[in-house]
Amino acid sequence: MSTMNISLPETLKTFVDTQISQRGYGTxxxxxxxxxxxDQDRLQLPEKLLTGVSSAPTVPVDLA
Incomplete structure (x- = not known):
């Protein structure tokens, strides 16, 4: 795994620290x-939607 270092203003660092503790992220x-x-998922969504729209129709499944 590669390493990346970023610099944040203190306000963003505090926000990140709060999110980590409140939302259960370990680091x-x-x-x-x-x-x-x-963000990757958000960027890929339009392509996935277009793929779904252009795919063949499906038959509904009766779960009963």
Missing amino acids: SSKYVRELIRK
């Missing part, structure tokens, strides 16, 4: 990785 690295994954 700031875990928090930042989650933010990056969510």
Whole structure:
């Protein structure tokens, strides 16, 4: 795994520390990785939606 160092103003560092403690992230690295994954998902959503729209129709499944 690669390492990346970032600099934050104190206000952002405090915000990150609060998110880590309130949301159960073990480290700031875990928090930042989650933010990056969510951003990747957000950027890929339009492509996934277009793929779904252009796919063949499906048959509903009766779960009863």
